[in-house]
Amino acid sequence: MDQDIWQNILDKLEENIKPSTFRTWFYKTKLVDMNDSTLTIQVGTPFTAKYLNQNYTDVLSEISYAIYKKKYEVQFIPQKTNSTKEAKEKHDEYGNGVITNRSLNDRYSFEQFVVGKNNNFAYSAAYSVAEQPGNNYNPLFIYGESGMGKTHLMQAIGNWVMKNGRNYKIYYTTSEEFTIEMIESIRANRMSDFRNKFRKVDLLLVDDVHFLSKKEGTQEEFFHTFNTLFEQKKQIVLTSDRPPKDIPDLENRLVTRFESGLLADLKNPDFETRVAILRKKADPEKALISDEIINFIADNIRSSVRALEGSLIRILAYSSYNKLKPEEINPELARDILSDMISEVKKDITLDNITQQVCGYYGLKLHELVDKTRKQKIAFPRQVAMYLANLLIPSLSLKEIAEFYKRKDHTTVLHAKKMIENQFNEDNKFRAEIEELIHKIRG
Numbered sequence: 059m060d061q062d063i064w065q066n067i068l069d070k071l072e073e074n075i076k077p078s079t080f081r082t083w084f085y086k087t088k089l090v091d092m093n094d095s096t097l098t099i100q101v102g103t104p105f106t107a108k109y110l111n112q113n114y115t116d117v118l119s120e121i122s123y124a125i126y127k128k129k130y131e132v133q134f135i136p137q138k139t140n141s142t143k144e145a146k147e148k149h150d151e152y153g154n155g156v157i158t159n160r161s162l163n164d165r166y167s168f169e170q171f172v173v174g175k176n177n178n179f180a181y182s183a184a185y186s187v188a189e190q191p192g193n194n195y196n197p198l199f200i201y202g203e204s205g206m207g208k209t210h211l212m213q214a215i216g217n218w219v220m221k222n223g224r225n226y227k228i229y230y231t232t233s234e235e236f237t238i239e240m241i242e243s244i245r246a247n248r249m250s251d252f253r254n255k256f257r258k259v260d261l262l263l264v265d266d267v268h269f270l271s272k273k274e275g276t277q278e279e280f281f282h283t284f285n286t287l288f289e290q291k292k293q294i295v296l297t298s299d300r301p302p303k304d305i306p307d308l309e310n311r312l313v314t315r316f317e318s319g320l321l322a323d324l325k326n327p328d329f330e331t332r333v334a335i336l337r338k339k340a341d342p343e344k345a346l347i348s349d350e351i352i353n354f355i356a357d358n359i360r361s362s363v364r365a366l367e368g369s370l371i372r373i374l375a376y377s378s379y380n381k382l383k384p385e386e387i388n389p390e391l392a393r394d395i396l397s398d399m400i401s402e403v404k405k406d407i408t409l410d411n412i413t414q415q416v417c418g419y420y421g422l423k424l425h426e427l428v429d430k431t432r433k434q435k436i437a438f439p440r441q442v443a444m445y446l447a448n449l450l451i452p453s454l455s456l457k458e459i460a461e462f463y464k465r466k467d468h469t470t471v472l473h474a475k476k477m478i479e480n481q482f483n484e485d486n487k488f489r490a491e492i493e494e495l496i497h498k499i500r501g
Contacts, residue, residue, distance in 0.1 A: 062375040063126075064089035064097060069368035070121045071114075077204050077266060077299075081232050083110060085163075087134075096131045097122075107134040125372070126379060162220070162230060166213035172338050174331030177207060180322035184211045184295075188218035191226065191261055191293035195320035197284075201298045202324030203452050205362025208297040211324075212263050215295055219261060226260040233269040237276045253279075257286040261293045267316070268298040272307045284315055294319075299452045306472055332356035332366055339367050346385045347373070354389045358400045369396050407450050407499060409462050415498050416443040419491075428464045441474035442492070448475055450499060 068087070072080045083106065091098035101107050115132045122130040168188070173181050180202075186194045198215075200208045216228045231239075236256075243252035256262070262283075270277050287294055298305060301323070302316035327335065333356045340347050351373070359369045376395050377387055393400065417427055420439040427440050440463060447459045448471060456468035465471065481488050 062371050062378065063092070064099065066125055066368070066372050066375045067097075067118060067121050069364070069371065070125060071118065072364070079234070081209070081265060082235055082238075083114075090135070096133060099132060099134050100137050101134050102137055104136040107136045110134040125375075162213045162216045162228075164217065166210045167217050168214045170338065171207065171210055171214060172327075172331060172335045174327050174334065176325040176327045176331060177211075180211060180324050183320055183322045184215050185218075187293060187295065188215045191215075191219060192291040196288065196291070197294035197296055197316060197319040199296045199298070199302065199316050199319060199321045200324065201301050201321065203299060203326075203362065205364030206324035206326070207363050208324060209265055212265065212295050212297055216261060216263055227258065228261045228263070229256065229259045230263040230265075232265040233267045233276070233280075236264065236280065237269075237273055240276055240279055253283070256283045259287070259292065261295070262287055263295045265297050266299070267296045268300060268305045268308075270308060270312070271305055274309075277309050277312060281309070281312055281315070284312075288315070301455065304456050304468075306475060326360060327363065327366075329356055332360070335363055335366055336370055339370050346383070347387070348385055350389060351387055351392055354392055355396070358393075358396070365399060369399055372396065372399075409447055409451070409454075409459070411499055412443055412446050412450065415495055416446070419495055419498075430464075441477055442495070444471045444474040445478035446492075446495065446499065447471075450496070 064087075068084060071084070086102050088100045089097060090100045099110075101110065111134050115134075118132040119129045122128060122132075168181070168185055171177075171181060180200055183195055183198055184200070187196075187198050200211055202208055213230065216230060219226050219228065240249075240252060243249050270280060284294060296316060301321055302308065302313045305313070333352055336347075336352045336355055340352070347370070355366065355369050355373075359365050373387055373392060373395055377383065387395075413424060413427060416422075416439055417424055420435075420442075422436065422439055426436055427443065429436060431437070444459055444463055444465075447454060447462070448456065456471040459471045460466070460468050478492075482492055483489075
């Protein structure tokens, strides 16, 4: 259960930093030693260990105290392996498959993915791509809110291809890592090596492509990489928190290429699927979690699959740390253990919630907010409402937001988003107002 303690800390950290940052630095961390005061965490490289020791040890200690009422000192150490031997072992383990950057997470398989009405289409599309890369649905674009299983499905494709003896070069990355590596290649005058690496793979998996937004140079390079692979019938799989047309400041030529394959979305799982996910997660742990507690979690944690799994890990970690048997956890204790997580999902956020709070804050009535007038006292709160809708309900398209507020088309929402973001970055008083509104909307 020691590993669950580290996972529990990671889950809390993930709630407070950008998804791309979490994946870049914490994706392959592993607890390798633990005593009463220290957690020793293994990472892939000396550079990663040095960076994390300099920037994250204090915050991780604070998180450990928030969860366990005990400040652990967190130390990161690099993995000590023979890279040539390790690559050969990975090659032998999966037949003829070849991973060109780093191993995929073995936990992310099709077998471990719980299929429900919310994700059946995306699952079927991903499995079809794994069976015939480059032939079915190229590119495959998977989108949905954070924590819905996009990365799981994407890496399941890579793991399936590896385990079925295909002689494929596979590269998994995030758009942020792609950008960092490109910048470093430009600095070192090694862009030809960078291009050769990305344009000679058979299966390219890129997480969080919405972070290409506003990065003109990276978009240009990614466009040519995409074209090269596509023309050679190499498979491309992309994930994002929204569909291509709703990614702001993404070049139209990239939007059209992302939309040229298949778009598959992941939605929030229903109650039955949430129960199945929890049962799937509990089985490997041989945890005797009662149906009452499983149902309690499924009924109260609805924000994401990741939050569901994190809540179960927290309960198991708590029972282990306090020497309780899992079956001794009752709903009252579970509510206390998960109090901060439950408070975050007290109500679903809807356009009606957002509109009601904005109207109340600025002293307007609903019919005034959606009126055609361009008067500043009306237009500005309307821009705030559209900005908050785009921020807090990422599953909504810009077109749907525009229609709700009776605007002409999605460009009005894009304009509102830019205006509010600019003022948010420049005006501390306004930033406090927006944060207060968000707090009220989230309950």
